[in-house]
Amino acid sequence: MKTSDTPSPALLSCLALTLTLLLGSACVPQNMVVSPLGTVVVGPGEDIQIRSLEVLTGSIGELGIPRQRTLAIALADYGPIKGHNVSMGAGLDSLCTAEGGKAAAETAVGDPRVVGVLGTSCSVAAAAASPILSEAGLVMISSSNTSPSLTSDLRGKAGANYHAGYYRVSSNDLYQAQAVAEFVHTELGLRRMATIHDGDPYTTGLTAAFAVAFEALGGAVTAVEKVSRGDTDMIPVLTRIAAGNPEGIFFPLFPDEAGYVVQQIEEVEGLAGLALINSESLLFIELESVDAYLSGPEFNFGANVNQATGRSGDELFAAYRQQYNESANNAYIALAYDAATILLRAIEEVAVADGDTLFIDRARLRAALTATTGFNGIVGPISCDSFGDCGTGLILISHYTDPTVNDITQLPVVFRYAP
Template structure:
C-alpha cells in the first residue's frame, strides 16, 4: 500500500513516509512542488439521494473558490475532484480507491454513514484524510482511526434530542420505531428506541423496512393496527415521503418524526404535500449563524440556497485548509494532528474536534415541516 506525496505525487509506502516525515527528510525526497493541491468531495451525485450530493458539490466548490481567491493553501491553489458513490458502500470503496490513485490528500465526504464507514477503511489504510460533512453513525469515529473526522454530530446525540422532545410533548403516546436497515437508519432508530425506553415511553412497534421500495402499505397497516400515535423513522426522505403519502391515504393520523435524513428540499414533493407537521432533528440552522452571513450571501448570489449540509461541506474544506496552514503541510497525518490540537473558526461557528474526530457541540434541535419548508418546532409552538 502506498501514499503519494501531495507535492511530488511520488509514491511512498505509508510506513516509510512516516519515518521520513519524523526524520525531517520528506521534503527533500519530495522533489519540486506542483502548482495545485488535489482535494475531493464524494457523495450521492446521482440516484434517489442526489439532493445531498448537490449540497456537497455546492459547498465544497464555493469553499475551494473562496480559499483560492485568498491565495490558496500554503501558497498553492486547490483543485477539486467530485465523485459519485450513490450512497452505496461498495461504490464508496471504489471511489476511495480512485481518489487514492489520483493523489488526493483530503476528502470532504462521504454523506451516507454506510458509505463513509466503508470508504474510511481505504483512506486509513492508504493514508488519506477525510472529514465527513454529514455521516452521523457513531461507528465512523469509534474504531480509533487517526485520519477520520466529521463536522456534524452523531446519532446518539440527535437521538437524545428526539427522545426528549417526544417524551416532553407526547408522554402518553404509543410510539413506533422504524428503520431502513442502513447503517444510518438502523443506528439512529436503535439509539432513539433506547433513549425513549430509558424515559419510560411506550414502544408499541419496532419494525424494519426495505429502502427503495414503492409500496409501504404493509408497514402502514401494522402502524394502524398497533394504534400508533407517533412514528419515529430512521431513514431517508425518499422512503419516508412515500410512507407518509400511503399513511394519509390509509387514514393513519400519527405524527411522523425522523432525523437529518429529511434534510432535503425534495422531501415535501416526495410526500405529495402530506408532510405537514412532520418533525425532524438537525443542528441549529447554520444559515442564521453570523459567521456564515457573507458566505450565505455568496451562495445566494450564485442562485444556490445553502440548505441542509451545504454549509457543512463548506466547513469541512474550510477547517482542513486552516489545519494545513497550521501544520505547514498537507501531509494527512500532520493535518490530522493539527485538527485535534486547535480550534477553528468556520461557517458553522467555532469547531473543536475531540480525540475521536467528533465535534464537541453539535447543537441538535427539533424542526417541523409546514407548507413546503421547515422551522424550529419550539418557535411554531410559541
C-alpha cells in the same frame, strides 16, 4: 579516467530519493521526521490535491451537490497555501451506497498526490470508504455523516465502522436521537412510539439510539420495523406497527421510502392522526399533503464568522445564491464550508516548504485535525475528539405542514436541543 564499481554518494542519494517516493513518502527536509503514513510532495508549480466524495445523482443528489459547490467556494475564499493552489479535481459520486463509497475511495487513493477528502454525504458510503482511505493514510472529513458507528458512543467506545483519519463536523446521531426523544416525550407528551429503519448505518443507528433515549425517559417502543431501499408497499409494515397501538412513528428514512410511508399511512386502520417524525428527507419529494415533524441540524447562524476566511454565514449564503442562482439548505452549506476550512487550515499548519516544494506529512495532518479545539466556524465553535467527532450537537425540530415548501428555514421551529 579511473572508474569504480562503487556507486557515488550522489547516485546513492538519488536512488534513495527514488525509492522513498515509490514507497509513498519523500526525501524530506532535515527538520522533518519521515512519516509512518507517508509524506505527500507537492512540487514547484503543482497544486495541493484534495477530493470531494458526495452523492451527486438520484433523488438525494440535493444532499451532496450543495456540499461540493460549497467546497469550491471555500477553496476560493481560503486561497493558496504557502504558494500552492488547492485543487479538488473532479467530484466523485459516492452514490449514497456502500458500493459507491468504496469506488469513490479507491479512485481517490489511486492518486498518490491526494492529501484528504471531503465527504461522504451518507453514512453507508462512509462505512465503505473510511477503511480504504484510512489504510492509505488519508484523512476524510464529512459535513453530513451522522451514524455513531463511524466514530464512537461519545463515552469512549469506538464504533464498529470507526477508522483512524475519519472526522466529521456534522453531529453524532446520539444527539439527534436525544433531541427527538425529549421532544416526543416532553413537548408532545407521547409515551408509545414505533420506529422504521432501512438497515443502513444511518437509519439503524439513529432509530436504535432514539429507542434507548426514549425508554430512558419512561417511554415505550412498541415496534421496530425494517424496510429496504426501493420498497414501495409500506402497508405490511404499517399494519404490524398498528397492532402495537403507538402514538407516533419515528422514521428517518430516505426520501422515496419516507414518502410512501406518509402517502399510505391513512390506509391502515388505527394510524390516522399519529405524530410523524422524519429527518429532512420529506423535503426532497412531492407530496399532496403532509403533517410531520422534521429533525435536523441547527441552521440559524448567519451572523457567525468562519475564523479562517472571515466570511460570515449570511455572506456565504448570499455568495452561494449569486454563484449558483439558487438556494440550498443553510446547514448543508455552513457545515461543508467549515469542514473544508478546517482541512485547509490543518494542511497549512503541517505543510513544510523547502524552496518551492511543499511536504505534507500525513500523520501530522491527522494529529492537527484531532487537535482542533475551539475553531470558530459558521456553525459555531468546533472541537474534535479522539474519534473524529467535531459536531456541535445542536438540533432543531420543525413542523412541516405545507408540501409546497422545500426550504427548511421557512418552516416554524418547534423545538431546539443543545447538549
